[in-house]
Amino acid sequence: MAKKITFGSTDHQIYPLGFGGIPISRVSKKEAVKAVKGAVAGGVNFIDTAIAYGDSEEKIGAALKEIETEVFLASKTPAKNSKEAREDLEESLRNLGLEKINLYQLHNVSSEEDYENQIAKDNSALKGLQQAKSEGLIEHIGVTGHADDLLIRAIKEENFASVQFCYNFIEYEAEEKLLPLAREMDLGLIAMKPLAGGRLEQVDLALKYILHQGDIIAIPGMETSQEVEENLAIAAAQEKLTGSEKEKITELREEIGDNFCRRCGYCLPCPEDIAIPMVLRVDSFINRMTPEKVAEWLGDKIEPAENCQECEICVERCPFDLPIPGLIKENVASAKKRMD
Numbered sequence: 001m002a003k004k005i006t007f008g009s010t011d012h013q014i015y016p017l018g019f020g021g022i023p024i025s026r027v028s029k030k031e032a033v034k035a036v037k038g039a040v041a042g043g044v045n046f047i048d049t050a051i052a053y054g055d056s057e058e059k060i061g062a063a064l065k066e067i068e069t070e071v072f073l074a075s076k077t078p079a080k081n082s083k084e085a086r087e088d089l090e091e092s093l094r095n096l097g098l099e100k101i102n103l104y105q106l107h108n109v110s111s112e113e114d115y116e117n118q119i120a121k122d123n124s125a126l127k128g129l130q131q132a133k134s135e136g137l138i139e140h141i142g143v144t145g146h147a148d149d150l151l152i153r154a155i156k157e158e159n160f161a162s163v164q165f166c167y168n169f170i171e172y173e174a175e176e177k178l179l180p181l182a183r184e185m186d187l188g189l190i191a192m193k194p195l196a197g198g199r200l201e202q203v204d205l206a207l208k209y210i211l212h213q214g215d216i217i218a219i220p221g222m223e224t225s226q227e228v229e230e231n232l233a234i235a236a237a238q239e240k241l242t243g244s245e246k247e248k249i250t251e252l253r254e255e256i257g258d259n260f261c262r263r264c265g266y267c268l269p270c271p272e273d274i275a276i277p278m279v280l281r282v283d284s285f286i287n288r289m290t291p292e293k294v295a296e297w298l299g300d301k302i303e304p305a306e307n308c309q310e311c312e313i314c315v316e317r318c319p320f321d322l323p324i325p326g327l328i329k330e331n332v333a334s335a336k337k338r339m340d
């Protein structure tokens with residue numbers, strides 16, 4: 001089995017394969033509980049969820065009632081002020097059946113406005129969480145997001161225990177500044193999107209890329225027992241990347257190139273209210289979901305996307321120079337085909 005790692009400056013010892021709680025919101029409670037219990041039985045002791053992930057917290061709460069092993073629980077709030085943050089925390093605790101949570105994170109700090117509301121202003125969400133921590137409802141506070149520069153600012157300006165960032169072998173910008181700084185500051189490191197939101201099909205390679213580093217918790221989303229078993233087997237092998245695997249990663253990086261959306265949200269807002277990052281992920285949804293689920297998750301996003309005026313305001317804002325209007329067209333066509 002992979003070695004446990006110390007979670008930042010806390011005294012928690014965490015297995016580096018964590019449980020990402022988004023996908024269980026799409027399956028029945030029975031299947032969700034089975035997946036969580038299977039993961040924990042296989043050594044996973046870190047579960048990440050969010051109040052915004054449908055009924056994920058409730059399903060995890062149900063699984064926890066049947067688990068005797070101690071598990072480190074992490075959830076998050078997208079609240080924009082201290083009152084909402086407190087309300088979210090209390091709801092998360094109720095959903096999970098806990099009196100205190102190990103880690104409560106600010107969910108997706110992705111713009112200057114978010115930074116102000118979630119972190120900086122007098123009645124920010126962070127202030128609400130700090131108050132709750134002083135009352136013993138939260139053990140540690142963390143921050144999450146897709147925009148490395150905002151995360152860097154957050155961890156420099158405030159006292160977070162952990163940072164959760166987008167990280168996989170095709171989205172590895174964090175290696176440049178965020179990771180070295182977070183390591184220097186001894187923060188808990190949580191890699192979200194280890195499979196690039198479904199873009200990477202080479203699960204073993206993608207997980208090994210993160211796990212072999214020895215200090216990062218990867219939290220792939222898991223909804224079936226089969227996925228749990230596969231991920232556990234990869235983590236258990238605890239193998240270093242071989243020379244040929246490193247070559248394969250270089251090859252895939254070249255093949256996939258830079259032409260994919262990192263979900264940073266810098267392109268927003270769109271004057272036509274198009275949920276650009278969501279629409280540009282259609283392929284990853286399609287690969288993983290039934291047509292019914294695609295319709296459920298994307299139905300209301302596709303119609304506005306057909307109104308793209310090709311004004312290119314978003315293109316000017318995108319730091320990766322993505323040809324967004326063209327990509328929107330391609331994704332809309334794929335989604336409609338799948339939903340037909």
Ligand code: SF4
Pocket residue numbers: 269270271272273274276307308309310311312313314315324325328
């Ligand atoms: S090009 Fe399309 S998606 Fe981009 S801002 Fe204009 S209308 Fe919105």
Ligand code: SF4
Pocket residue numbers: 260261262263264265266267268276277280317318319320322324
């Ligand atoms: S289109 Fe560009 S700016 Fe918008 S979320 Fe994707 S990568 Fe970020």
